[in-house]
Amino acid sequence: MSKPTIAVKSVIIRFAGDSGDGMQLTGDRFTMDTASLGNDISTLPNFPAEIRAPQGTLPGVSSFQLHFADHHVRTAGDAPDVLVAMNPAALKANIKDIPRGATIIVDKDEFTSRNLSKVGYEINPLDDGSLSSYKIHPVALTSMTVAALAHLPLSRKEAERAKNMFALGLLSWMYHRPTDATEAFLKAKFAKKPDILEANLVAYRTGWNYGETSEDFATSYEVAPAHMPPGMYRNIGGNIALAYGLIAAAQQSGLKLFLGSYPITPASEILHELSKHKKFGVITFQAEDEIAAVGSALGASYGGALGITTTSGPGIALKSEMIGLGVMLELPLIIIDVQRGGPSTGLPTKTEQADLLQVMFGRNGESPAAVIAASTPSDCFTMAMEAVRIATTYRVPVFLLSDGYIANGSEPWKIPDVSTLPDLSVEFALSQDNFLPYLRDPQSLARPWAIPGTAGIEHRIGGIEKQDKTGEINYEPANHDFMVRTRQAKVDGIAVPDLEVDDPTGDAKLLFLGWGSTYGPIASAVETLRNNGEKIAQAHLKYINPFPSNLGAVLNKYEKVITPEMNLGQLAMLLRSKYLKDIVGYNMVRGLPFTTAELVEAAMGVLHND
Amino acid sequence: MTDLTLNKKDFTSDQEVRWCPGCGDYSVLSTMQSFLPELGVPRENIVFISGIGCSSRFPYYLNTFGMHSIHGRAPAIASGLAIARPDLTVFVITGDGDALSIGGNHLIHALRRNVELKILLFNNRIYGLTKGQYSPASEQGKITKSTPYGSLDTPFNPVSLAIGAEATFVARSIDSDRKHLTQILRQAAAHKGSALIEIYQNCPIFNDGAFDQVKDNETKEGSLLQMVHGLPIKSSTFGVVRDGARLKLAELSTINEADVVIHDAHDLDPSYAFALSRLSGSSLEHTPIGVFRDVERPGYSAMVNDQLSSIIQTQGVGDLGKLLNSGDTWVVD
Secondary structure, eight states: OOOOEEEESEEEEEEEEETTSOHHHHHHHHHHHHHTTTOEEEEEEEOOSSSSOSTTSGGGEEEEEEEEESSOOOSSOSSOSEEEESSHHHHHHHGGGSOTTOEEEEEGGGOOHHHHHHTTOSSOTTTSSTTTTSEEEEEOHHHHHHHHTTTSSOOHHHHHTTHHHHHHHHHHHHTTOOOHHHHHHHHHHTTTOHHHHHHHHHHHHHHHHHHHHOTTOOOEEEEOOOOOOSEEEEEEEHHHHHHHHHHHHHHHHTOOEEEEEOOOTTTHHHHHHHHTOGGGTOEEEEOSSHHHHHHHHHHHHHTTSEEEEEEOHHHHHHHHHHHHHHHHHTOOEEEEEEEOBOSTTOBTTSOOOTTHHHHHHOSSSSOOOEEEEOOSTTHHHHHHHHHHHHHHHHTOEEEEEEEHHHHHOEEEEEOOOGGGSOOOOOOOOOOOSSOOTBOOOTTTOOOOOOOTTOTTOOOEEESSOBOTBTOOBOOOHHHHHHHHHHHHHHHHTOOOOOOOEEOTTSOOSEEEEEEGGGHHHHHHHHHHHHHTTOOEEEEEESEEESOOTTHHHHHHHOSEEEEEESSSSHHHHHHHHHHOOOOEEEEOOSSSOOOHHHHHHHHHHHHHOO | OOOSOOOGGGGBOSSOOOSOTTOTHHHHHHHHHHHHHHHOOOGGGEEEEEOSSSGGGGGGGBSSEEEEOOTTOHHHHHHHHHHHOTTSEEEEEEEHHIIIIITHHHHHHHHHHTOSEEEEEEEOSSBTTTTSBOOTTSOTTOOBTTBTTOOOOOOOOHHHHHHHTTOSEEEEEETTOHHHHHHHHHHHHHOSSOEEEEEEOOBTTTBTTTTHHHHSHHHHHHHEEEEOTTSBOBOSSEEEEEETTEEEEEEGGGSOGGGSOBOOTTOSOHHHHHHHHTTOOTTOSSEEEEEEEEOOOOOHHHHHHHHHHHHHHHHOSOOHHHHHTOSSEEEEO
8 A cells, every 4th residue: 555645845955975975976866866857956965175084074075955845946045944954973063953853864774883873873873862852763784775676687786786776765765756767867877787787776766665565654745836937848957057058159150169178176077077078179178287277268268159158266376477478479269267265276176256356456557357157056057158259359368257056056047049049150351561569449349360371460469568550569657557447347348137136015125135156045045035025136246247227227236245155255345345335245155055043044144232 | 371482581570678788688589589480480370489488589689470478378278279370480588587486387287288389488497577486497506596505406417307207308507509509490390389498598697608618619519418319429629429228428538439429319218318318417417408308299289179060070070959958858738
C-alpha cells in the first residue's frame, strides 16, 4: 500500500558530505530532475578551498543546497528543511544552519568512533539525544549500497562510491522526482564502464525502493510546478551563461572571439566552457600569467577581434596596468571579474563583492572604464552582451562583475530566441588619406577602430599621452588636461538604461538598492516585508559606471535607502560621493550570500527603530 | 592593397627621431627601414609592437602599424595580435631591461610556443631611459647609479635564455654592422615561427663602448666567431672544436683547421646551439655572431587557426540556437 503524500509549497534541501562523496553531482542531478518538473529553483554549492582535504574532516565538507518551490524563488534559502549528511563531519559542519524540526538523514555507517573523534564528537550524536528536536533518520547508506551491489565485480571501495546515488534515489522518492533523466545521464556518463554504470543505477533504484518500503520514511512530499512564462527552459549557472553570452555577442557583432585567460577560481569555468566551442570560431588562449592574458586580449582587439579576459580579484590586480593601456589606446576590451573573498588569496571558493572600488579606481592616473554587474546566474547572458555592446561602441575597457555565488549558483533560464538578440555589428575605419586615429565620433566620443591590414591608415599608438585627433605623442599641459577630461566624458556619456524601481504602492519611504548577486536575497526580503504589510521599494543597479541617469532622482525620492553589500560599503561610498545622499549600509563579508531573514531584520530596523 | 614596389622612404614615418646623438638605435632603425621593402609585404600588414625603454620608441619612426605598449608586455600583446590575425607580419621591439627583466616571463613563453613574432632585442647592457641603472645583461661588478659599489647579479645571456626556452630561431648581430644585420633580418623573416635577434647596441650616454671589443677594427676580427650554416665557426685567430660532447675554443695555430666545427644551424638538439652561446662571456673576447639556431617547428598561430578550421570542418559551423538549447531542457506551456 502506498504511503501518504503531503503537498508542500517549497522545500530547501542541503546535501553535505566529504569532498570525495559526490555531493555536487548529487545536487546537480536533483536540480535537473526538479527543474524538469517545472518547479522554480535556486541553488548554492559550497565547496572547500582544498582539492581533497583529509577524508572525514571538517575542512573537507562539501555541500550543495537547493531551494525549489511552486512559486518564484529568489535564493537558495536561509534554512534547510532537509539535511543529508554523509558523515559526522558533514553533520557537525552544517547542524548550526538547520532549524529545529527539520529532517536530517545521515549515513549511520559512517558514525564510527574513529570518524566521530576526527571531528571532536566525544559521544555519538545519534545516541545522546542531542538531535531529538529534529526528525532524524539514521540510514545504513553505505552498507545497504554495498549489499545491493554484491553481485557486481567491484571492490568494496568502488561499491561504496555509489552511495551518493542511493541518497539521491531516496530523496527522489521523498519528493516524487522523475528518474528517467538521471538514469539517462548515468548511462551517458558511464557508457564505457558498464560495471560502474550498473552500480550507480542499482544504488539509485535501491535508494528509491528503500524510501518506498522502509518504515522509517512514512511520508513523501509533492511540490506543484511554479507558474512561469511559457517557453523553453533550462537550468543555467552564471559562468556558463556568461560563456554563452560572449559567444552570442561574438556572433551578433560578427567579430572573432578571443579569450586570453589564466586559470583562477572561481572564473576558470568560463575558460573551460569557451574552449569547448571552437566551432563558433572561438579562440581561447591560456596565457602564462594574468598580465599576458589581458595583454593578448588587448592585442587581439587591436587586430579587430573581440578581446576578452576572465579572472577574479587577484587577477584584476595584476592586469591593472594593461587595462590602463586599454583606456589610453581606446580599444574595446572586456574584463570579467568573478569576485571572490579577498584581500590577497583570501577565500578563493567563497563569494564577495569587494572588488567594486578596485575595478572603478585601481589604475594609475585618471583612468575611467565602464563597470557593469550581473545580478543572477541567467542575467550573466544578457550582461555579457551588454559588455560587448559598450566596449565596441565606445572603444573602452568594460568590467563585467560577477561573483562566486552567481558563478556557481544556478536557476531556470527561459532560453531566448536567437532571432531576438540585439544587433551588435561594428564598423572598422576604412582606407583613407590623412587618417586621424583620435578623431572622435561627436556622439559617442569613440575614436575609430583602425585595424592593421587597412591600407592608408597606418598609424602609431601607445601608452604615452597623445595629441587630440592625430594621436601623436604630446606632453603639452592643456592637451593632457583636455584628453583626461575627454576620456572621462566618453565613459560618463555611455548610454545605459534607466534604473527601474519596483514600488507597487508608490508611496514607500524605504528603498532597497542593491547590485550584483544580492538581487536574490533582497528580492526575497522585499517579498517577505510586503507580505508583512510594509511598504518597500526595490531597485537593482546593473550599470555602475556610468550610473543610470535617473539614479539621482530615484535616490532623492526616498527618505531612506538601504544598500546591502558583501563588502564594507563600496557602492554606498560611490553613491554618497556622487549624490550626497546618505545610504544605510548593511554589510557582511562572510563569504556567503545574505539570508532573507537578516535583510528583513535590517530593513525593519531602518523602518521602525528611529 | 598597397603598391609593393616600395623603398626606404615609404617605411619612414614623419616623426622626428629623438634618440641621443650617437645612439646605436639610429643604425638599427635605418637598417630596418632599408630592409622592409624587400619583405614584399604590404605596409599595412606589418605591425611593430614595443614595450618601454629607449629602443621601444622604434615603432613611431616606421610608417607601418605600430604600438608602443607598456614595460615588458610587448610579446604578450603581440601574441594576441598574431594569433587573432595570422595574416599580419608582427615585429617586437624590446631591450635588455624590457625583455629580460620585467618582461622575462612573456619572452620565454612566446618563444616556447613559437608564436610567429620577430623579436629584436636591443642589448645595451644598461637601463638608458631611466638614466643609467644596471640591467639583467650588465656584467657582474658593474658600477652604475644603483650599484655604486658594483653589481652583484650574474647576468643573463639572452641567447642562452632563448635557446633554453627552445626558441626555433636565435641570432646575434651588431647595431653598426648593417650588412650583417640585414642578412640576419632576412633569415629571421623567412623563418616561420618565433625569431629572437639579440642586437648589441651601444648607449653612448650610460654605457659607451660596451661593445668596442667586437666593433673596433683592431679587435673585432679576432673576437667575432662567425657562424654561417655549413661553414667552420671561427674568428681570425680562434676556432670552435669539439671536446667530447662539448664545444671549446682553440687557437687556430694549434689545431688542424679541418677539426673546426662546421656550423649546423638546423641541428634539432638545442644543446649544440646552447653550447655555442656559452662560448662568450661578458668580456666579449670570443663572441659568436650570426644565427645560432634555425629549426622548423609549427608556428603557434598557424596551429591555433588550423585547429579551428579542422574543428569547423568536422563539426560544422556552430549553431547558436542549438548551443543555447543544449542539455536538459523543458517546456512550460
